[in-house]
Amino acid sequence: MLYDAIIVGLGAVGSATAYQLSTTSKKVLGIDQFQPPHTLGSSHGDTRITRQAIGEGKHYVPLVLRSHQIWRELESKANTELFQACGGLIFGTNLNNAPVHGSPSFLEVTVAAAKEFGIEHQVLDCQEMQKRYPQFHYQGTEIGYFEPGAGFLKPEKCIETQLKLAKENGVELQLNQKVVSIEPNSNNDGVVVKTNTDTWETESVIIAAGAWVSEFLPESYKKFFKAYRQIMLWFEQELPYETVSPEHCPIYIRLGETAEELFYGFPGIDGEHCGIKIGIEQFCDACTVDTIDRNVSADEIEQCFKQISKHLKIKNNCIKSAACLYTVTPD
Numbered sequence: 556m557l558y559d560a561i562i563v564g565l566g567a568v569g570s571a572t573a574y575q576l577s578t579t580s581k582k583v584l585g586i587d588q589f590q591p592p593h594t595l596g597s598s599h600g601d602t603r604i605t606r607q608a609i610g611e612g613k614h615y616v617p618l619v620l621r622s623h624q625i626w627r628e629l630e631s632k633a634n635t636e637l638f639q640a641c642g643g644l645i646f647g648t649n650l651n652n653a654p655v656h657g658s659p660s661f662l663e664v665t666v667a668a669a670k671e672f673g674i675e676h677q678v679l680d681c682q683e684m685q686k687r688y689p690q691f692h693y694q695g696t697e698i699g700y701f702e703p704g705a706g707f708l709k710p711e712k713c714i715e716t717q718l719k720l721a722k723e724n725g726v727e728l729q730l731n732q733k734v735v736s737i738e739p740n741s742n743n744d745g746v747v748v749k750t751n752t753d754t755w756e757t758e759s760v761i762i763a764a765g766a767w768v769s770e771f772l773p774e775s776y777k778k779f780f781k782a783y784r785q786i787m788l789w790f791e792q793e794l795p796y797e798t799v800s801p802e803h804c805p806i807y808i809r810l811g812e813t814a815e816e817l818f819y820g821f822p823g824i825d826g827e828h829c830g831i832k833i834g835i836e837q838f839c840d841a842c843t844v845d846t847i848d849r850n851v852s853a854d855e856i857e858q859c860f861k862q863i864s865k866h867l868k869i870k871n872n873c874i875k876s877a878a879c880l881y882t883v884t885p886d
């Protein structure tokens with residue numbers, strides 16, 4: 556058998572898998588159809604939120620706490636910055652908030668998880684938030700959860716760093732090769748992985764293909780994985796840049812009474828002319844990697860501005876936009 560493991564897809568998940576396997580004695584090959592990091596999957600857009608107390612479910616907490624250790628290990632190994640703990644604010648009115656990522660009591664579960672795992676946090680009333688976070692417009696009834704250990708990752712740099720370290724540790728990488736089939740070998744004791752140009756044999760395969768995962772699934776499983784186009788927008792800030800910089804502005808999730816009202820955002824990270832990034836979510840119109848509209852229309856930008864500027868101090872000037880894919884299962 557040539558390899559112990561072949562990783563199909565080297566985005567956020569595959570690059571982390573490649574790095575972790577590279578610290579073992581396994582013989583590993585990583586394959587990607589493009590040259591990660593790229594902008595065609597789910598891992599682009601400059602920043603990703605990372606939190607410690609997970610409102611989607613307390614069972615995720617040990618995983619994220621470990622991931623924060625790993626980011627710091629990677630930073631010191633690669634002498635780079637991947638994770639900035641600028642703090643995180645989750646807030647909404649104290650009316651009924653819509654479920655977030657399947658969690659009906661997102662804010663309550665977040666607070667309960669923080670308490671259970673001893674994660675440093677503060678529960679804030681509206682007055683306190685107004686004092687500390689002038690970046691937002693408040694209605695007066697908001698409540699918030701602040702976590703100093705939350706922050707953002709730079710996903711493209713995370714991928715690049717993990718692939719670089721994996722390669723240095725001996726993982727082989729084949730880029731710009733598309734895996735076209737994964738089949739048992741003739742003895743039924745291994746797997747044959749074919750790309751558009753090569754064939755390899757391996758003990759095991761790890762599929763980290765993101766929104767392309769359905770290409771590898773039997774028909775009966777495909778229905779469990781749905782891809783949804785999501786948009787990210789970089790608006791000009793209304794306040795002086797310093798006020799929205801990571802030293803003064805946390806990452807935030809502003810809950811809404813409907814899922815569509817939720818938005819999240821980041822401090823400005825690239826200087827005063829680059830805007831502040833916000834994102835909204837939708838789970839109504841499924842798409843595929845082939846049908847996704849990668850452009851963000853002027854209409855979408857206008858609608859977003861209308862919705863978000865009620866809560867966030869931004870100017871009606873969208874500097875940059877991008878579309879990305881969430882791959883979602885029913886649970």
Ligand SMILES: Cc1cc2nc3c(=O)[nH]c(=O)nc-3n(C[C@H](O)[C@H](O)[C@H](O)COP(=O)(O)OP(=O)(O)OC[C@H]3O[C@@H](n4cnc5c(N)ncnc54)[C@H](O)[C@@H]3O)c2cc1C
Binds near residue numbers: 564567568599834
């Ligand atoms: C707009 C947006 C905002 C998000 N915000 C957050 C956030 O704040 N915090 C958070 O934790 N998560 C967030 N996520 C989710 C997170 O970014 C994704 O879960 C993660 O990036 C998924 O990584 P992946 O490796 O599964 O997919 P991808 O990065 O898309 O990687 C899949 C890879 O597989 C390769 N591939 C596919 N098929 C083949 C094939 N046949 N042969 C070879 N290669 C193949 C692709 O080329 C690709 O490189 C967000 C996602 C989006 C879209």
